[in-house]
Amino acid sequence: MMNKRLQYILLSSVFLSAFGGYAQKQNENIGTEVVNVVKPYTPTISDAFKVKETPSLDDEETTKRETIQYTIFSFPVASTFTPAKGKAAAVEQDPKARLFSNYATLAAGNYGNVNGELFLNHNFEDGNYFGLMLRHLSSQGGIKNVELEDKFSNTGLDLTYGGKSSTMSWAAEGGFQRQAYRWYGINSYFTEGLTSEQADLFYSGIEPKQVYQTLYAGGRVGFNQGAFKEAMLRFTRFSDRFDSAENRVVLKPSFAFPVAGENIGLDVVFDYLNGSFARSYVGATEINYGFANIGVQPSFQLTDGDFSAQLGAAFFYSAATEGGESRFFVYPKINVSYKVVGDIMVAYAGAEGNLKQNAYRDFVQENFFVSPTLAIAPTDQKYDVFVGLKGKLANTIGYNVRASYLTEDNRALFTSNVYDSFSTNPNGYVWANSFNVVYDKLNTLQLFGELKADISKNVQWSGQATVSSFSTDAQAEAWNLPALEMRSAIDVVFTPKWYAGASVFFVGERKDQFRYTDDAAVVQPTFITRDITLKSFIDLNAHVGYKHSDRITFFLRGHNLTNQNYQRWFNYPVQGIQLLLGAHFKFDF
Numbered sequence: 001m002m003n004k005r006l007q008y009i010l011l012s013s014v015f016l017s018a019f020g021g022y023a024q025k026q027n028e029n030i031g032t033e034v035v036n037v038v039k040p041y042t043p044t045i046s047d048a049f050k051v052k053e054t055p056s057l058d059d060e061e062t063t064k065r066e067t068i069q070y071t072i073f074s075f076p077v078a079s080t081f082t083p084a085k086g087k088a089a090a091v092e093q094d095p096k097a098r099l100f101s102n103y104a105t106l107a108a109g110n111y112g113n114v115n116g117e118l119f120l121n122h123n124f125e126d127g128n129y130f131g132l133m134l135r136h137l138s139s140q141g142g143i144k145n146v147e148l149e150d151k152f153s154n155t156g157l158d159l160t161y162g163g164k165s166s167t168m169s170w171a172a173e174g175g176f177q178r179q180a181y182r183w184y185g186i187n188s189y190f191t192e193g194l195t196s197e198q199a200d201l202f203y204s205g206i207e208p209k210q211v212y213q214t215l216y217a218g219g220r221v222g223f224n225q226g227a228f229k230e231a232m233l234r235f236t237r238f239s240d241r242f243d244s245a246e247n248r249v250v251l252k253p254s255f256a257f258p259v260a261g262e263n264i265g266l267d268v269v270f271d272y273l274n275g276s277f278a279r280s281y282v283g284a285t286e287i288n289y290g291f292a293n294i295g296v297q298p299s300f301q302l303t304d305g306d307f308s309a310q311l312g313a314a315f316f317y318s319a320a321t322e323g324g325e326s327r328f329f330v331y332p333k334i335n336v337s338y339k340v341v342g343d344i345m346v347a348y349a350g351a352e353g354n355l356k357q358n359a360y361r362d363f364v365q366e367n368f369f370v371s372p373t374l375a376i377a378p379t380d381q382k383y384d385v386f387v388g389l390k391g392k393l394a395n396t397i398g399y400n401v402r403a404s405y406l407t408e409d410n411r412a413l414f415t416s417n418v419y420d421s422f423s424t425n426p427n428g429y430v431w432a433n434s435f436n437v438v439y440d441k442l443n444t445l446q447l448f449g450e451l452k453a454d455i456s457k458n459v460q461w462s463g464q465a466t467v468s469s470f471s472t473d474a475q476a477e478a479w480n481l482p483a484l485e486m487r488s489a490i491d492v493v494f495t496p497k498w499y500a501g502a503s504v505f506f507v508g509e510r511k512d513q514f515r516y517t518d519d520a521a522v523v524q525p526t527f528i529t530r531d532i533t534l535k536s537f538i539d540l541n542a543h544v545g546y547k548h549s550d551r552i553t554f555f556l557r558g559h560n561l562t563n564q565n566y567q568r569w570f571n572y573p574v575q576g577i578q579l580l581l582g583a584h585f586k587f588d589f
Contacts, residue, residue: 101121101588102589103118107555109578112142112151113139115580116134116135127164128163131159133156133157135154138152138155139151143575148206148208153180154179157176159173170221172218172219173220174217175214178212180212181209184433185572207427208428210240210372212238214236218234227257230254231253233252235247238360246359248271254267262302264300266297269294269295269316271357272293273289273290277372281417283425291318294317295315296314306338310333312333313331314329314331315330316355331352334352335349343391343392344391345389345391346390348387348389353382355378355381357378371435377412379411380408380410384407385405387403389401396455398453402448402449405445405446406443407441407443408443413442415437416512416570417434421517438475442478443471445468446466461488464487465485466486482536497547498545501542503541507536509535511534513529516528537566541558554582554583555581555584557579557582559578563577
């Protein structure tokens with residue numbers, strides 16, 4: 001093979017040498033020659049020769065691969081190594097707070113204020129449970145520039161016995177509440193021109209005490225299967241020390257019927273109210289009232305992706321059992337929402353209406369200083385049309401903004417009672433120091449905004465504001481309704497032992513009237529009316545606490561820390577700075 005390659009190299013060298021010598025000889029005398037071009041020169045490019053990536057071999061012999069045969073000879077190797085077992089990385093966790101079934105709270109402060117609570121709970125082996133809640137709040141009074149006694153007390157007892165199984169839950173409830181207040185809001189008009197001795201004599205002749213008593217019993221039941229979902233029944237007996245009495249029975253069963261893969265809800269309402277007042281405000285005529293309201297509220301839930309809607313209506317029949325007019329009402333029950341940007345922005349809108357049954361007890365819980373001579377009637381809330389946005393500005397900040405327009409017929413408004421010097425009523429609420437209820441058509445345009453933020457794990461803040469514009473029909477003003485209300489609160493946990501919080505309330509101006517008889521009137525009363533504007537006020541409250549142990553916590557609470565002697569109702573100033581020092585004790589039996 002090597003001889004043949006050597007021959008190829010020698011022949012190639014001889015050929016190149018001969019060609020190179022011939023070319024050099026011709027270059028010595030080239031001469032001249034005329035060349036006639038008869039057509040344009042058209043160059044062409046010959047195909048390039050490409051060297052193959054895998055050249056062919058001309059060797060006569062190719063080395064053959066040897067076949068290798070091998071075997072594995074295995075034998076055991078003794079080892080004393082033992083791998084350690086893996087362990088999960090330890091994660092630091094806060095110790096779980098021990099939960100107690102019962103607690104007691106007791107606090108006392110200036111103005112003779114006392115606040116106490118006792119909660120007891122016991123679970124039985126058969127799955128049933130028993131609960132008891134005892135509450136007490138009282139004050140010995142002492143408000144600045146108040147001549148009449150202004151102490152009050154509020155004591156309540158609630159009892160619950162219930163149980164739960166795989167198919168249902170139930171509970172029986174009952175309780176009693178006693179509330180004692182005074183009509184201490186006497187206007188200085190009545191003592192103008194009197195000496196201090198004469199004024200004291202005048203005040204001593206007024207007995208301003210009022211006592212309210214509530215007795216209730218009822219229960220609730222819920223089912224996990226079937227069309228009958230739940231029901232609530234409650235009987236309430238409300239009375240006072242002026243022989244006023246009110247009975248109310250409310251029954252609310254709820255159903256859900258599956259239709260084409262969806263549930264059609266049906267809520268039924270039966271609301272019976274009956275009551276009486278021993279006399280009217282001026283005369284001695286007894287006042288009786290009674291209503292039986294029956295309502296049916298069907299609804300249908302529709303969900304499609306980010307869109308959801310609850311479509312329904314409410315049909316009510318109100319029968320006046322003690323005179324008055326019986327009527328039939330129809331209300332919309334529509335709520336729709338759409339997730340514009342997931343949970344970050346949710347748009348919602350709706351239109352709702354309802355028949356609200358007013359009651360003497362409900363008025364008292366809103367204004368303790370009403371007279372036991374009220375006219376009781378239901379409010380026709382025709383429709384409340386609203387639109388809003390809610391969602392999250394960040395993972396820890398939630399918001400809700402809403403605009404609404406509410407139309408109500410027979411809306412109840414509190415207004416100061418008139419002083420009638422011709423009245424024969426001897427009771428202590430006739431000195432323009434109590435409140436009456438008047439009814440009117442009221443339209444309300446309202447803007448509402450709310451923010452909630454978890455600033456950190458240990459700091460939570462919330463704030464809200466409501467701006468309202470009222471339009472009345474017969475009344476000159478929307479009595480005692482503020483156009484602006486704001487609220488803000490913050491809670492802070494400093495250490496596992498220390499915590500604190502604060503809240504502030506702002507209530508804008510409200511309107512009321514002071515009406516009294518003209519001293520010049522002789523035969524029949526002629527009334528003089530003064531329009532009253534109650535000033536806006538700010539109420540700042542705060543608290544701080546120390547957790548001595550899992551069982552015992554000490555706290556200090558402060559109310560009305562700005563020390564404003566503002567009037568929540570006309571002629572009713574509130575207590576100044578109030579400080580309460582107390583302890584909270586948790587325990588088990």
